[in-house]
């Protein structure tokens with residue numbers, strides 16, 4: 088882990104799907120990493136966690152995230168209304184789950200960590216058949232997620 092993984096990013100915003108929790112992150116150096124470790128898999132309910140790491144002081148919140156200590160080293164933040172996993176916090180930095188950033192934010196991961204637990208099928212994604220969401224389904228969906236306002 089070297090310090091050169093810190094790169095400059097513009098300001099960011101995002102929040103949970105119900106809108107009770109919103110965050111703003113000022114522009115500056117950050118790290119964009121995909122974490123494949125088993126603890127992130129369990130905390131995110133996903134194959135890996137796309138993380139956007141910034142110093143704690145650069146984040147301001149509207150609403151108060153619920154936290155749970157997943158180890159002696161780290162706390163996980165989430166919305167206790169809609170259940171969205173929001174971050175991993177440890178040692179002065181917060182690693183935002185990148186899926187909660189607004190879609191206009193130029194998140195692009197530059198490395199993988201926790202690769203001892205990486206799912207081998209991730210290497211086959213490019214060869215799987217692609218299927219867009221059905222237009223008929225989309226036409227009938229009434230979303231209860233907060234508009235992202237990009």
Ligand SMILES: [Zn+2]
Pocket residue numbers: 103104105106107108166167168169170171
């Ligand atoms: Zn929520």
Ligand SMILES: [Zn+2]
Pocket residue numbers: 122123124125126127128136201
């Ligand atoms: Zn992890």
